[in-house]
Amino acid sequence: MTSLRKLASHLGLSITTVSRALDGYADVAVATRERVEQAAKAMGYRPNPAARRLRRGVGETVAFVLPTDPGHFHEPVFSELLVTVGEELARHEHDLMLLAARPGKDEMAVYHRLVEGRRADAFIIVRTRHQDERIAYLMAKGVPFVCHGRTDTAEPYAFIDGDGEEGFHSLTQRLVARGHRRIAFLSAPTHLTFAGLRLAGWRRAMQAADLAADIVEEAEPTEEGGFALAHRVLDSHARPTALICATDRMAIGAIRAAADRGLTVGSDIAITGHDNIPAASYCQPSLTTMELPTRLIGARLADMVLARLGGADLRDLTEIHGLVQMPRGSSGETNLEGVVRTADAQEAVFEVTEGRKT
Structure with missing residues (x-):
């Protein structure tokens, strides 16, 4: 690729003159500007927009x-x-x-x-x-x-x-402590890193409690995905008592599927999500979730x-x-006040420079 220096050398002009001609400055003669533009086109010169913005004081x-x-x-x-x-x-x-x-x-x-x-x-x-x-x-x-x-x-x-793995580990432990023994995980596609980490946290807590970690279904992280997966696991012969969903949108779909089955969310079945999207507060009941503080x-x-x-x-x-845990009615935890902080929530920041794991 032709550089600004090569273009200037070919024209016998200074780099500054060529640069200002291409940037359209009025202090460059019209004839010179036209000559520079024609040569640039003929030589295949393409200005670097980042450098141009920097020269002209414009942000990137x-x-x-x-x-x-x-x-x-x-x-x-x-x-x-x-x-x-x-x-x-x-x-x-x-x-x-x-x-x-x-x-x-x-x-x-x-x-x-x-x-x-x-x-x-x-x-x-x-x-x-x-x-x-x-x-x-x-x-x-x-x-x-x-x-x-x-x-x-x-x-x-x-x-x-x-820290999705620790967040979902903590959430699962809470549900186990409330008496849940069959807890399903409704996952986003596991080629997405966040899905694999959240699944690992759920599985680690289930195994530590000596509970079967075999009810795992996967779909797109949308309301439609959660709705379809929830119907599938709720149709099984040994129905779960809790559905842990990888995202809030999946959990909202799962709440609708539970209602289709005549189940009361929060008492007959617990449903949880992640993200704390605005709709989570307005579900019926409100959705137990967690978040990485957005602002x-x-x-x-x-x-x-x-x-x-x-x-x-x-x-x-x-x-x-760390994630901020938000226990609400969809998991039957309305008696809990405020939020539960995982690893001190946003105060917990870990430097990771090598050996990244999923």
């Missing part, structure tokens, strides 16, 4: 690509997160670009377009996978990124995550992206936060 652009159908930006778990990230980046005169793409080929096509077209200077990656093509690609290209979640790569990378995490994600753009050491940008 951070891309947030939701792994979902194009145009579907309604994922509630990310709504407040995006608001916080956007506000923090705006304070530093940086822009947040939001896109959506189906996981797989469509999604990677978006990443290729943004990177190769130099339309984004950094990325925030969500719904990380054990083997994540997005992360491998950005690493290979040397593009800054921060993950909301973890992956299996042995290479250092910047991430922030909740805290949004602010930290923005700080980490800014640090990566500034060249910060990756080893200083790895955090795992």
Whole structure:
């Protein structure tokens, strides 16, 4: 690829003159500007948007690509997160670009377009996978990124995550202490790292209590997914007394399925989720859940992206936060006041620089 220096040398002009001509400055003669633009086109020169923005005092652009159908930006778990990230980046005169793409080929096509077209200077990656093509690609290209979640790569990378394994272990222990012996786990697809971690926490608590950890079903982390899985396990000959769902959206679907069976949620069956989306408070009964405090995490994600753009050491940008447990009526825990904090909730931050496990 032709560099600015090569273009300037070819034209016999200074780099500054060529740069200002391409940036459209009025102090460059029209004839010179046209000559520079024609040569740039002929030589295949493509300006670096990040460098151009830096020269002109304009902030950089951070891309947030939701792994979902194009145009579907309604994922509630990310709504407040995006608001916080956007506000923090705006304070530093940086822009947040939001896109959506189906996981797989469509999604990677978006990443290729943004990177190769130099339309984004950094990325925030969500719904990380054990083997994540997005992360491998950005690493290979040397593009800054921060993950909301973890992956299996042995290479250092910047991430922030909740301690899902410990959160679901603590929740399961609570349900066991309340007398539940058949506890099913309704999982998101286990190629997603968060799903594997949450499943591991449930399984560890069940095994420690010497209980069977054999009722596991998997579907997309949506209301439809939770509804279908709950119907499936509630139709079994030995019906569970509790359903632990990987996400709140799955739990909301499971509540509807329990109602279809004539079961009273909170007494006949306990149902729990994760995320503390707004709808969790308005279910009937309200949903027992847990959360990684959204505004805290949004602010930290923005700080980490800014640090990566500034060249910060990756080893200083790895955090795992404890989860805030919220016992409510759907698990029959309305007698509990306030919240239960797992590993001191947001005060618990662990540096992870090697030996990442899922």
